[in-house]
Amino acid sequence: MDRANYSVAYELKNMLVNRIADRHFREMSSRYLHGRLIDIGCGIKPYREVLAPLVAAHIGVDHEGSLHDRSNMDLTGTAYSIPAPDGSFDSALCTAVLEHLEEPERAIRECHRVLKQGGMAIYSVPFIWHLHEEPRDFYRYSKYGLKYLFEKCGFEIVELRALSGFWVTFGQMLVYYLYTFNRGPLRWIPIIPALGLLIQGVSFVLDWLHCREEWTWMYMLAARKRESSG
Numbered sequence: 685m686d687r688a689n690y691s692v693a694y695e696l697k698n699m700l701v702n703r704i705a706d707r708h709f710r711e712m713s714s715r716y717l718h719g720r721l722i723d724i725g726c727g728i729k730p731y732r733e734v735l736a737p738l739v740a741a742h743i744g745v746d747h748e749g750s751l752h753d754r755s756n757m758d759l760t761g762t763a764y765s766i767p768a769p770d771g772s773f774d775s776a777l778c779t780a781v782l783e784h785l786e787e788p789e790r791a792i793r794e795c796h797r798v799l800k801q802g803g804m805a806i807y808s809v810p811f812i813w814h815l816h817e818e819p820r821d822f823y824r825y826s827k828y829g830l831k832y833l834f835e836k837c838g839f840e841i842v843e844l845r846a847l848s849g850f851w852v853t854f855g856q857m858l859v860y861y862l863y864t865f866n867r868g869p870l871r872w873i874p875i876i877p878a879l880g881l882l883i884q885g886v887s888f889v890l891d892w893l894h895c896r897e898e899w900t901w902m903y904m905l906a907a908r909k910r911e912s913s914g
């Protein structure tokens with residue numbers, strides 16, 4: 685599949701979850717992010733436009749082996765070793781990265797190091813999601829695990845949101861499963877993308893009618909570096 689077709693397929697497949705995540709991110713970023721921001725595991729910097737009016741600088745760091753377009757990286761480093769001095773950022777962003785790290789606690793401590801006292805971080809982390817970016821896919825997180833980890837590393841959780849209930853998660857899993865058949869001659873008939881959109885629409889309505897957050901596909905959290913933490 686060429687690059688343009690790949691991104692169209694990706695957008696269609698993820699339309700619902702991307703829209704939900706975007707809506708929550710817009711609300712939370714406008715509330716918590718400002719000043720110099722470090723985007724840890726920035727990938728293609730998908731939130732660049734949302735952040736532009738909010739922050740003074742948006743600095744992306746990603747590792748050398750990243751599978752994403754490297755033109756968005758400002759710094760080459762890892763989540764464990766960000767090439768920046770202590771306390772050099774007002775805000776941090778780390779979306780859909782923590783599950784790809786062997787040692788999440790070390791990475792959260794590194795984020796804590798580069799933030800100023802009182803600095804804010806926004807993370808998004810999957811709870812129910814299929815394997816991706818293999819073999820660098822290590823963990824899934826519950827809200828209790830997240831609270832434990834962030835507090836242990838010197839953060840106070842200010843807000844933690846479950847982004848969906850059962851239906852969006854289940855619908856999205858079904859869409860991904862169906863897309864595994866979108867190959868060979870089937871690729872030329874848009875039956876699976878059409879079915880995918882229908883499933884996403886129905887899932888959205890069902891989740892709106894009955895949302896059970898214990899089946900969320902993703903959490904988004906805002907955490908503050910505690911004033912007194914060393």
Ligand SMILES: C[S@@+](CC[C@H](N)C(=O)[O-])C[C@H]1O[C@@H](n2cnc3c(N)ncnc32)[C@H](O)[C@@H]1O
Pocket residue numbers: 724725726727728729730745746747749750751752761762763764778779780781784785817820
């Ligand atoms: C699913 S992508 C998310 C990218 C982006 N944050 C987003 O929201 O679209 C995971 C990102 O984590 C990065 N990553 C994986 N291991 C890393 C590490 N040890 N240090 C820094 N980034 C890492 C990958 O290169 C990739 O850009």
